[in-house]
Amino acid sequence: xxxxxxxxxxxxxxxxxxxxxxxxxxxxxxSVWAPEHSHIPLSRKTPPAGGGELAKKYYDTMxxxxxxxxxxxxxxxxxxxxxxxxVAQRDPIQTAxxxxxxxxxxxxxxxxGIGNGWNQDEMENHGTVFxxxxxxxxxxxxxxxxxxxxxKPEYHGEFxxxxxxxxxxxxxQKPHPPIIVGGAxxxxxxxxxxxxxxxxxxxxxxxxxEIADMLPEFHKMAKEAKRDPKSIEITVWGxxxxxxxxxxxxxxxxxxxxxxxxxxxxDTIMPVIDSWQKLMRQVNG
Numbered sequence: 282x283x284x285x286x287x288x289x290x291x292x293x294x295x296x297x298x299x300x301x302x303x304x305x306x307x308x309x310x311x312s313v314w315a316p317e318h319s320h321i322p323l324s325r326k327t328p329p330a331g332g333g334e335l336a337k338k339y340y341d342t343m344x345x346x347x348x349x350x351x352x353x354x355x356x357x358x359x360x361x362x363x364x365x366x367x368v369a370q371r372d373p374i375q376t377a378x379x380x381x382x383x384x385x386x387x388x389x390x391x392x393x394g395i396g397n398g399w400n401q402d403e404m405e406n407h408g409t410v411f412x413x414x415x416x417x418x419x420x421x422x423x424x425x426x427x428x429x430x431x432x433k434p435e436y437h438g439e440f441x442x443x444x445x446x447x448x449x450x451x452x453x454q455k456p457h458p459p460i461i462v463g464g465a466x467x468x469x470x471x472x473x474x475x476x477x478x479x480x481x482x483x484x485x486x487x488x489x490x491e492i493a494d495m496l497p498e499f500h501k502m503a504k505e506a507k508r509d510p511k512s513i514e515i516t517v518w519g520x521x522x523x524x525x526x527x528x529x530x531x532x533x534x535x536x537x538x539x540x541x542x543x544x545x546x547x548d549t550i551m552p553v554i555d556s557w558q559k560l561m562r563q564v565n566g
Contacts, residue, residue, distance in 0.1 A: 283527055284537040285561045286312035286516075287554065288364050290338035291348040295544035302352030304551070306359040308558045312392060313352050314364030314539055315345035322402035327411075330399055330465070330486070338544040346379050353387035361387055364518070364539065365396035365463040365481065369414040370407040373421040373441055374448065377428040381452045389453035394481055394516075395422065396463040397472075415472070416440065422460060422476055429457040461516060466495050467502070474506045479514035479536075484521065492517055493526070496533045510534065522557065527564040 287305055291298050302313050321340045329335055349361040361383070368376065384391040397418045398404050401411040409417060420438040427434035429452050433445040452458055461479035462472050465486050473480035480499070482492045489495055500510040516537040517530060530538065540557055542550055 282565050283531050283535065283561075284311040285557065286310060286314055286360075286362070286537055286539040287542050287557070288314035288316065288518075288539050289542040289550075290342040290544045291315055291345075292338055292341040292343065292544045294341075294546075295338075296542075296547055296550055298348040298351040299355035300547065301542075301550070302356045302359050302361070304547075304554060306356045308554060309561065310359070310554075310558075311537065312360040312362050312539070313349070314362045314392075314394065315348050315352075316342060316364055317345045317367050318342055318400070318403065319367070319370060320403065320406070321400070322406060324402045326401040327399055330483075341544070346383055349391070350383055350386060353383065353390060358390070360390045360392055362392035362461075363394045365394040367398045367404070368395045368421050369397050369409050369418040370404050371421070373424045374428065374443070374446075376421070377425040377448065378450075380425065380458060381429060381450050384452040384454055384458050385450050387453075389458075391452075391454070391458045392461060393458045394461045394463055396469075396481075413440070415468075419472070419476060426457060426460075459514065461514065463518070466492065466499070470499050470502060473513055474503050474508055477513065479516060481516045481518050481539075483518045485519070491526075493529050493533055496535070500534070522560055524560060524563045527560065531564075 305313055318339050345363045353361045380393055397414050417440045420441040424436040424441045427436050428448045435445045436443055459478035461481050462469055462477035463481035466482055470480055484492050503510040503513055514536045517535055518539050519541055520538050
């Protein structure tokens with residue numbers, strides 16, 4: 282069965298996280314996803330991947346851990362997910378506590394979608410060097426894994442360094458919530474294979490027309506790295522609303538699709554959700 286999720290930039294003018302979460306759960310969706318931008322500088326050293334100007338919602342989006350906690354409190358089974366958390370801009374000790382805390386209060390329903398970011402100006406405001414962000418993010422993920430799984434964790438890397446500590450709570454999910462690595466093929470695919478439990482590719486990018494065409498190569502890459510492709514859950518982001526494509530994804534081992542919702546109120550959002558629910562029923566019966 283293909284799982285369906287929805288993503289929204291939660292703002293002060295969108296549906297509330299609790300409202301959207303309740304609607305999704307009632308209609309059989311598996312997960313709700315919240316992206317992250319701490320701020321958007323007025324300068325632009327790197328353009329958005331999709332080109333053009335950034336929509337207002339990028340400037341206005343709320344903190345994902347706050348909004349997802351609201352969604353979790355209003356639901357019972359819906360999974361809550363960052364899509365994506367910019368770990369290269371976050372302190373790993375504080376973020377490890379946030380992840381463990383939301384996994385605790387949600388009863389083990391958190392999915393930790395992560396990304397390394399594209400906005401050079403934004404991350405430089407956090408003291409992150411753009412050219413070394415990928416190694417920094419990897420070390421932070423490795424350090425968080427130590428914090429989640431060890432009673433006296435320590436980590437010593439080039440960018441992250443701490444001696445043995447006490448850090449609680451630990452996550453409900455063992456060994457920790459799934460780390461789902463987002464980004465473009467093939468670079469994020471390599472990162473997902475190296476240290477992720479899942480991979481979030483966009484359905485389309487400038488370098489490919491449809492991610493389904495690239496998945497056999499991803500499976501090959503995983504096997505060459507001595508990883509079972511089935512151990513890396515694939516979440517396709519922003520796919521076309523097409524039943525045949527959904528079935529093709531299933532045949533290729535995709536576990537989940539996530540569609541994007543605009544930062545709008547229920548009267549605008551509900552018809553979109555209803556159309557995706559209809560597709561979900563077509564695909565899953």
